[in-house]
Amino acid sequence: MKSAYPKQIKPYLLIAPALLLAVLFSYRPFILTLINSLHTVSLAGKRLSFIGLENYTRLFVNPSFLASLSNTLRFTLFFVPTNVVICLAAALLSNRPGRLATLNQIFFFLPMAVGLSSSMMIIKMMFNPSIGIINQLLGFDIQWFNNRHAAMTLLVIAGVGLDIGLDFLLLSAALRNVPSDLLEVAKIEGASGVQTFRYLQAPLIGSTLLFVVVTNIKDAMLISSPVMILTEGGPFRSTQTLVYQMYLEGFKSGNYAIGSAIATVVFLLTFTVLLLLLRLERRRVYYQ
Amino acid sequence: MRRLIPIAATLFSLAVVFPIFYTISASFFPYTDFTAIPARLLPSVPTLDNYARAFRESNLLVFLSNSLYSALAGTVLRMTISILGAYAFTFFTFRGKNLLFVLIVATMLLPPDALILENYTTIRSLRLTDTYLGIISTTLLAPTHLFMLRQYFKTVSQEYREAAIIEGCSDSRFLTTLLIPISKAVIITLAIHSFSTIFNDYLWPLLVTNREMMRTVQVGLTMLGFSENLDYGPQFAAITVLMTPILITFIALHNPIQDSVSTRFTGR
Incomplete structure (x- = not known):
């Protein structure tokens, strides 16, 4: 019996820091966000009175929020397919032997080495309409920051720049794991490149591809920092996203309760996507 | 068709890496190179001025x-x-x-x-x-x-x-x-x-x-206060300072990086 007690207390002590952090920085703020979204909240962040779902009913007639919601969904819709096609093309094109291919691969994942704010500043300067290299080089006269469509395009370009490195690595690793004897057979049988991809590679990298798609959707729905650095939601709120508006409401306008309601909407959206991801993950483990 | 793959891949990868190349190159631009017509990809006279200013100012x-x-x-x-x-x-x-x-x-x-x-x-x-x-x-x-x-x-x-x-x-x-x-x-x-x-x-x-x-x-x-005034040189220099060590690490370790991804995410 003498050793039973320390044996009981020790594991709890070992997990205490992790548990404390989980409660302090995840569960507690999560629950408080939900609660605040049902109240009026003072500028100092103090809950005043319970108002039920009023924040939400106000939110869904608020043009600024509706713009954020539609911008976030539109961004997701543009960004995910663009990014997946580009990363998959990069992985397929560089999936061959030889030194040149290795160089291609290094170039494709190198953007991963550039941090978020560095890449955003690079894009901001390169796409400057008057002295940026992009307009000068291509002979464009696009007002990247003052035109709705151009600004959204710019955000998609920024998103691809941020994600291409890792997504390329994931897809190219999956492609390299396709057994080479199968590819050899396909070649001997005279299969075209398209056929090889359609019937051989695509099914075998399917789970990685799904993983990339789902994480891209999740990241797209949460996008805020690139907006903050590049466009600040402009022009005319055309690139204002949900998390960016949440930040504005909470930190700039003092609308704490509205900010909390937006956060709750974001939770709902990402929960859906993440649960989907967990299901896919489980299926992937099953395959092995 | 298959012959075109290396060419396409190389052009594509050059486009992807272009912003990194341009950032490094532009960090050596004298001020006037940014407004030169036609646009410059390499500095006319490479200068370390931007670096000095990025650190000093x-x-x-x-x-x-x-x-x-x-x-x-x-x-x-x-x-x-x-x-x-x-x-x-x-x-x-x-x-x-x-x-x-x-x-x-x-x-x-x-x-x-x-x-x-x-x-x-x-x-x-x-x-x-x-x-x-x-x-x-x-x-x-x-x-x-x-x-x-x-x-x-x-x-x-x-x-x-x-x-x-x-x-x-x-x-x-x-x-x-x-x-x-x-x-x-x-x-x-x-x-x-x-x-x-x-x-x-x-x-x-x-x-x-x-x-x-x-x-x-x-x-x-x-x-930093440079890019707001369209003073891009020091801004590009600061970014270059920050990213160069990581770029070198990535290039030197490209094999282990690629391998670690394949084992981590595919379990093989």
Whole structure:
């Protein structure tokens, strides 16, 4: 019996820091966000009175929020397919032997080495309409920051720049794991490149591809920092996203309760996507 | 058709890497090169002026050291917390073990960016704004790390530890002389990942730092004051300073990086 007690207390002590952090920085703020979204909240962040779902009913007639919601969904819709096609093309094109291919691969994942704010500043300067290299080089006269469509395009370009490195690595690793004897057979049988991809590679990298798609959707729905650095939601709120508006409401306008309601909407959206991801993950483990 | 693949791949990869190339090149541009017609890709007369100004006219070095310090401290704390937790969840049986494990890992479902309002209030009431602890606070728990370490520790036989404990080996000695050394590879991989995550964080450090001297480099880089005045040279120089060590590491380690991704995500 003498050793039973320390044996009981020790594991709890070992997990205490992790548990404390989980409660302090995840569960507690999560629950408080939900609660605040049902109240009026003072500028100092103090809950005043319970108002039920009023924040939400106000939110869904608020043009600024509706713009954020539609911008976030539109961004997701543009960004995910663009990014997946580009990363998959990069992985397929560089999936061959030889030194040149290795160089291609290094170039494709190198953007991963550039941090978020560095890449955003690079894009901001390169796409400057008057002295940026992009307009000068291509002979464009696009007002990247003052035109709705151009600004959204710019955000998609920024998103691809941020994600291409890792997504390329994931897809190219999956492609390299396709057994080479199968590819050899396909070649001997005279299969075209398209056929090889359609019937051989695509099914075998399917789970990685799904993983990339789902994480891209999740990241797209949460996008805020690139907006903050590049466009600040402009022009005319055309690139204002949900998390960016949440930040504005909470930190700039003092609308704490509205900010909390937006956060709750974001939770709902990402929960859906993440649960989907967990299901896919489980299926992937099953395959092995 | 197949002959065209290397050409297409090379052109495509050059387009992807172009911004990096241009940033490095433009960091050596004299001021007038930015407005030259036709546009320049290489400096007319390479100059180090931009570097001198980036360091002299901004607090780049302070920002950089803030970032290095918080990323280093954050990584050490984060790995310690993950290792201790994973150790308890692997080698001990205790009441509520599975529930507590799920509770910790399920924090993955709560995106940190959507929690910033409340977390900021917490940090402010703890008086931790403008402190290193405040900057790293929300990154200290890494549920994925804890999960992966437990998966790895599970491959170590339970009998190993039992034998060691019977022989009078303490838990801390078992951890430091046996478990951590044999898990070195996975611990290093996770530590590198932690370091780059904390180092590259933008939104949270922006919120919890108000004093310029406490800013991390990711935040400071966007507020150097050069690019607002279309004074791009020093801004490109600052970015080049920041990214060059990482670029070199990535190029030198391209093989292990590619391998680690293939084993981590496909389990082969």
